[in-house]
Amino acid sequence: MTAVQKSLAEFLGTFWLVFGGCGSAVIAAGFPDVGIGLLGVALAFGLTVLTMAYAIGHISGCHLNPAVTIGLWAGGRFPAKEIPVYIAAQVLGAIAAAVVLYLIASGNPDYDLAINGLAANGVGDKSPGGYAIGAGIAIEILLTFFFLMIILGATDGRAPAGFAPLAIGLGLTLIHLISIPVTNTSVNPARSTGPALIEGGIALSQLWIFWIAPIIGAILAGIVYKVIGGGGQDIIGTEG
Template identity: 85%
Template structure:
């Protein structure tokens, strides 16, 4: 596959992740009569990964996430020279998705960007859970670490074939069930950047947290997986 083909796949895949995941929170979970709640939003994020893994995994690997791209590189699974083009495509896809979501949500007279937002990531008193900044940083590092362990393990050449997208999607669902009250769940700098650029304000000023913490967790996972004897060989096209 060419760099352009991979970039387009990552752009579209990350668009789907942000539009589907954040869209479920902004459009569906915001209305009590729909009633999808925290569980529904968590499943939506997981389902975006599962569906895109099957759709574009064989083209780009379906990273959809700068932390995943960097973690796979650290784990010996991805070439360093392709990192910038993947990250640019991921951030662009997330930003366009957030803009599209805002365009659609603003068609409701009761919607306000300042009040309802775009399911951006934030910490402290800016979320109902009220967890401190340190808690947000810690959970983003920890959950991204385990997310990358799941990805590295599920796509290892010695792992059972064909199940990686399910393991990764379910892993992301579990991650959201744990951390939505703490940070609105990122573990993905691109997912955080798209909504923050459209919302501005607190989401943008705290964006650094959702780049630094997930990348730290991903790098640590890549190192630990190699120490545990993880294989550099992968099942092509089934990373997240």
């Protein structure tokens, strides 16, 4: 696949992740009587990755996440020269999704960006459960580490064929079930960037946390998987 094809796939895939995941939180989570709640939002994020893995995994590898791209590089599964293009496409897709989500949410007269937000990530006063910055950083590093371990293992050529998207999607669902109360769950710098740019304020001032912590966790996972798994061979196109 060409660089343009892979970039477009990453743009669309990341758009779907942010629009589907954050959209479920902004539009459907608190809907009167039939709101999907935390469980529904967690499942929505997992489903976005699962569906896109089948849709574009064979085109770009379906990273949808700068931390995943960097973690795969650290694990010896992705070329460094393609990292900037992938990250740019992911961030632009996330921003576009946040803009579209805001436009749609604004169609409800009761919606207020300052009050309802766009499911941005945060700690302290911005944390859904009031968790401090140290707890937020720790959980983002830890959960991104395990997310990358799942990805690296599930896409290893020695793993059962055809099940990688299920493992990765369900892994992301579990991650959200654990950490939505702590940080609103990032493990993805692009996913954090789109909503933060639209919300501004605290979300934007804390954005650095959701770049640094996930990338640290991802790099650690790439290194650890090379040690315990011997690198492995990709089976869903993370090499493009």
